[in-house]
Amino acid sequence: MSQPPFPSRPRSGGRPLRADVVVVAGVHAAQRHAQAARLAADAGATLVAAVAWGEDGLVPEAVLRTGGPVVLEVPAQVPVTHVIGELADEPERVRVTAVVAVACLHTLHEDLADGAGHGRALVDCLEAATHHALVGASEPDRATGPAATPGADRTVHGVLRADGEAETAARRLLAVLRPDALPVVGGRADAGPLGTAGTDAAGGIGPELDCAGWLQVVNGEWPTDRVVPGVGVARYERHRPFHRGRLEELADRWALEAAARGAGGAAAGLRISGLCRLGDLPEWTFRWDQVGTDLELHPLAPDDAVLGAEPGDDLEPELLCVGPELALFGWGAHADLSRIVADLDAALLTDAEFAAGPDAWG
Structure with missing residues (x-):
């Protein structure tokens, strides 16, 4: 059965500085949090972690009060489309500039096959995302640039990096679910700074922005x-x-x-x-x-x-x-x-x- 919708938050009458928000979602808590923390550190943004959410599933007030760049980590049980819609209802206070879906390369096929478990939540994240972060994929060494350091640790957030063939197959699958999503490398995206892709004419991502492959x-x-x-x-x-x-x-x-x-x-x-x-x-x-x-x-x-x-x-x-x-x-x-x-x-x-x-x- 479908999950009941979360309640809507009454709009606030105050007008603090508008916060630019990067939403980070995924089904594996440790990997999702590590990616959110890394994005926040790279961007000098405030991290609002999943533990800050209440049982009502509403976006934490800290996001609406910050008035600066925010990385918002979304718990797996909260639909990311609900989060985008709720934030879009506060255009004078927040602007969603990117939605990052975090997936694990090594468990991707297993997660997607389990529709009654991780699969449905993961697909919802991937199809709503402007960016995909594939944990376990290869990426440039942060200290030395594109060429990885010989003998360096080949793990990402504790996950062994996969071979190129498996990574290519995984990225093809992600590109089918959301063709216009960009890959995330550390705190950066392939095309421009994180947070500039997929925005609408007003510079923010609204609930109507849905470019999923199935559509x-x-x-x-x-x-x-x-x-x-x-x-x-x-x-x-x-x-x-x-x-x-x-x-x-x-x-x-x-x-x-x-x-x-x-x-x-x-x-x-x-x-x-x-x-x-x-x-x-x-x-x-x-x-x-x-x-x-x-x-x-x-x-x-x-x-x-x-x-x-x-x-x-x-x-x-x-x-x-x-x-x-x-x-x-x-x-x-x-x-x-x-x-x-x-x-x-x-x-x-x-x-x-x-x-x-x-x-x-x-």
């Missing part, structure tokens, strides 16, 4: 000539809803197959995201959110609703989708998505079920 695929914005070695990418669009019973059976079968693969299942990754409809609730559009084999369907809107409408707006309802419009990403055993597509096709309503009427649609 590009669903919206038809994924370049047709963009081929990512080792990662399958497909847009799945059909003009009929799913049969709920067969879809539930499919999700169960995928989970059982992953369990049967055992440890090898970590190399079979899936990210499926987009919109769909269910035959027994034909007036509703659902948000499909799947990491690994963990599938969540969230009711998004009925057909007579207008998303984002404000009181007094004279807007007509817009049909969000007729059938599934999904982005499919697969790697490892799922790099060839043909079987996933066939499984999804088999879960759609058939002609016979359409003819039989609504009683046969669930």
Whole structure:
């Protein structure tokens, strides 16, 4: 089930100096904190650590009072998109200049395969990020420059650096989830100072800035000539809803197959995201959110609703989708998505079920 939204904080009437905030998120606490501390030290910024957060999940007041550069470490249980949205509601006090997602190279595939555990939180971080920090990846020696010192310690935050092939594969996967994210090296990004990439016209990152790979695929914005070695990418669009019973059976079968693969299942990754409809609730559009084999369907809107409408707006309802419009990403055993597509096709309503009427649609 989806996590309930955190409460909103009332806006403050005061107008202190605006703080530039770099948000740092990730699922492994020690690595996330080490990266946040390093970024803060390199930038001369105030570090607001994860331990400063309360149980309500609201951004600590220290961030809003600082009035200077801040690195905000976000606990794993707090959705990073909520944090970006909350800070965007305080434009006179804070400006989010970068969102850094911290991932571990050595556990990346295992984390992403466990959708019910680390996977979903990690994907949320990676897809919302303007920068990716890959712990365990190679980087220039901080004292001597690009060439690493012979015999030097080959660990990063206590994690052994990986070989180039594994790092290349990991970076390709990160680039699929968020194509425009820049890599972080220490406190620096590949293109300009950390905090300048991905900002909107006002110089800050707002909740509407969402350039995740799945959105590009669903919206038809994924370049047709963009081929990512080792990662399958497909847009799945059909003009009929799913049969709920067969879809539930499919999700169960995928989970059982992953369990049967055992440890090898970590190399079979899936990210499926987009919109769909269910035959027994034909007036509703659902948000499909799947990491690994963990599938969540969230009711998004009925057909007579207008998303984002404000009181007094004279807007007509817009049909969000007729059938599934999904982005499919697969790697490892799922790099060839043909079987996933066939499984999804088999879960759609058939002609016979359409003819039989609504009683046969669930």
